[in-house]
Amino acid sequence: SMAVGRPLLSDLAPDDGMSKLFVDGKHFIGYQRNWLDLEEKMEWCIQNSSKTITIAENGYNEIKSNHTIENRVNQILEVIEK
Numbered sequence: 001s002m003a004v005g006r007p008l009l010s011d012l013a014p015d016d017g018m019s020k021l022f023v024d025g026k027h028f029i030g031y032q033r034n035w036l037d038l039e040e041k042m043e044w045c046i047q048n049s050s051k052t053i054t055i056a057e058n059g060y061n062e063i064k065s066n067h068t069i070e071n072r073v074n075q076i077l078e079v080i081e082k
Contacts, residue, residue, distance in 0.1 A: 002028065
């Protein structure tokens with residue numbers, strides 16, 4: 001969803017690697033692994049549409065800048081050349 005400029009709601013699993021790539025509240029909207037928190041975050045998105053749009057734009061810009069195919073190839077080449 002970030003690649004097409006839409007807000008991403010994602011569970012905050014400590015071992016999924018999201019925190020290594022993206023910042024909760026800046027690039028995506030994280031929720032604790034329960035339905036109540038997800039519901040609260042969805043309501044927050046509706047009530048704070050301008051902030052939600054900003055988060056979606058931040059996520060899109062992060063993907064566009066740092067998570068392209070060219071970027072991945074360069075990272076792989078860096079590892080191979082070491």
